[in-house]
Amino acid sequence: MGDPPAPPERTHRIRIFAAADRGMGMGHLGGKVAFVPLTAPGDTVLAAAVRDKRRHVVCRLVEVIEPSPLRREPPCPAFGRCGGCHWQHLPYPEQWRAKAESFRKFVRSRLGDGVEGRFRDPLPSPREFGYRNRVGWKVRWIEGGARVGYFAQGTHRLVEIDDCPIAHPALRERLGPLRAFLQAFPPARGHLPQVDLQVDDEGRVWGVFHLLRPPTPEERTRLREFCRSAGIAAAHLQAGRKETLEPLAPGPEAMRFRVRAGGRDLWYGVRPGGFVQANPGVNQALVDEVTELAPLYRGADALDLYAGAGNFTLPLALAARRVVAVEGYPPAAQDLARNALELGWTHVEARAEPAARAVERLGREGFRPRFALLDPPREGAADAAAPLADLGPDHILYVSCSPPTLVRDLGLLLGRGYRVEWIRAADMFPQTAHLESLALLRRL
Ligand SMILES: C[S@@+](CC[C@H](N)C(=O)[O-])C[C@H]1O[C@@H](n2cnc3c(N)ncnc32)[C@H](O)[C@@H]1O
Incomplete structure (x- = not known):
């Protein structure tokens, strides 16, 4: 006999009245403050309680029933799944106000x-998108292909991305070529967990390939060729701690x-x-x-x-x-x-x-x-x-x-x-x- 079916999740209708930290909205549930992720002040949502604390309840967003007029369409299609961003559903002035206000409340609560x-x-x-001059893209081999992305929030589960709008354009441009290259690069099958890219103030792109085993001479050659074709000025290999960094080929040092x-x-x-x-x-x-x-x-x-x-x-x-x-x-x-x-x-x-x-x-x-x-x-x-x-x-x-x-x-x-x-x-x-x-x- 199989397990009995799980009881249906109990959901609650919550009206969000203010923005809190980490892209959460605040509402009321059972006489306590409820925190619901990915919501905006003015939303009415269906949410399920996931952690019931003494003074507050942390919820999971099930559905936005009536969206707030404050909301905007998040520019990134991975928003909500990817763990990198929390605030794309609110226009920048609103998210920034909420972030700064929650900082102020936090400092006051601790320092008096x-x-x-x-x-x-x-x-x-000055920029709300395209500002980030470095990225650390995770790489996983899933269902016969190399996937590139970030972890879902609080997990080590990869969320594949096609783009990352907060990254500098010079880094975003390299994502497609990198992913294409990795499909036929043997270390990507479990031995290349991460690729870091950084753009410097001269516009040069630098790469660090995290490898769990030394690459073969042929793999080194292919990596060098990829960097040349993708316009990566200098690449380094890293095998664990950053003390292990070594240049892939002679090139600019800093x-x-x-x-x-x-x-x-x-x-x-x-x-x-x-x-x-x-x-x-x-x-x-x-x-x-x-x-x-x-x-x-x-x-x-x-x-x-x-x-x-x-x-x-x-x-x-x-x-x-x-x-x-x-x-x-x-x-x-x-x-x-x-x-x-x-x-x-x-x-x-x-x-x-x-x-x-x-x-x-x-x-x-x-x-x-x-x-x-x-x-x-x-x-x-x-x-x-x-x-x-x-x-x-x-x-x-x-x-x-x-x-x-x-x-x-x-x-x-x-x-x-x-x-x-x-x-x-x-x-x-x-x-x-x-x-x-x-x-x-x-x-x-
Ligand atoms: C947030 S960064 C700031 C670096 C620099 N102020 C800047 O603006 O670029 C922190 C720096 O502290 C260094 N660091 C970490 N732990 C340290 C420690 N216990 N003592 C001294 N430096 C440390 C790191 O290597 C890093 O360079």
């Missing part, structure tokens, strides 16, 4: 009402990026594997924030933690007397040193070391910067916060890509004699749930 009045206007992205600061273009090189901000327009807005703060560090010592190849170090060094830049990935720290040297700047010192250890060492060396910037990865800087406060910079600019770790670390710094001067959201990743933010702290 004292931060109210300290929020600066959020910085939108991608070139540019920021504008102090009325001039500052160019810098980043070798594949090094970090690059994903949205050049918003990155420039962040750099503008750093240069506008120059009166706080002009002629003084400054510290740049989690410095990458120098995206913020170089703008800081235009005004500072000396900049110590700390970066934990040694090749990026080498890039940073070389980038400063190419400008003839000897007042920039790159240290390849984990931030917390470097800050403790700098403290022992008696380094007392007047200004510090930190731009950690998603995990934040919990281990570096206390030693940083001990160095006693007058101001700290925290650039964050993760609101939860930002507020945790701000809490640590507030407990060590700092206060929030201002805080600001920046939309580095339109259409997605990700959010960049900046906070300026002052020592009391």
Whole structure:
């Protein structure tokens, strides 16, 4: 005897009254707030409860019964299935307002009402599509063919894509040729899980092919030929951690990026594997924030933690007397040193070391910067916060890509004699749930 049929799913009619985080709409269900993904304020929807919590219910969208006039047709046909984007169903000003507002509420809920009045206007992205200068396309061999796409939200299930409208046009153009090439490339049958493409500010496209086994000489030749025909300037192979990166063929060594600061273009090189901000327009807005703060560090010592190849170090060094830049990935720290040297700047010192250890060492060396910037990865800087406060910079600019770790670390710094001067959201990743933010702290 087979299993008895599953009981029919219970659905509820919910009117969405506001936008929440991650592209969700808020409604009411059974006296609690209900969060329904992919909905817009003004929608009436059918939804099923998937997680019933003490104060709220998380739902699954079953059907939009009456669409809100705010809705738009999502430009990407994979929207709703692909895990990359959460907001395409709302026009950009609406999604950005909702994202910035939920950031504001979140920060206030964690840091208290004292931060109210300290929020600066959020910085939108100059482009809502075509902004992303790097992609990491997943590759899977399914039903006799190579499929290329992204994972569905919260899973490792591939959603095949024909296009990715948030990606830079130079990357979108390569998707079709890449997929065609992979159909007859043996490693794509289970040994090539991902291909990364990045476009630099000179318009060159760079590729990293993640391979689980070394390619044969013939496979190398075919990969080189593909890159030539697809206009990929330089390709690298990676077998696990990024320390394993090796060039597929001799070629240009470093991608070139540019920021504008102090009325001039500052160019810098980043070798594949090094970090690059994903949205050049918003990155420039962040750099503008750093240069506008120059009166706080002009002629003084400054510290740049989690410095990458120098995206913020170089703008800081235009005004500072000396900049110590700390970066934990040694090749990026080498890039940073070389980038400063190419400008003839000897007042920039790159240290390849984990931030917390470097800050403790700098403290022992008696380094007392007047200004510090930190731009950690998603995990934040919990281990570096206390030693940083001990160095006693007058101001700290925290650039964050993760609101939860930002507020945790701000809490640590507030407990060590700092206060929030201002805080600001920046939309580095339109259409997605990700959010960049900046906070300026002052020592009391
Ligand atoms: C968000 S990126 C920022 C890079 C740079 N500020 C920029 O704008 O391009 C974070 C950087 O921190 C580095 N990193 C990660 N963990 C680190 C640690 N514990 N100590 C120092 N650097 C670290 C990463 O290699 C990466 O370059």
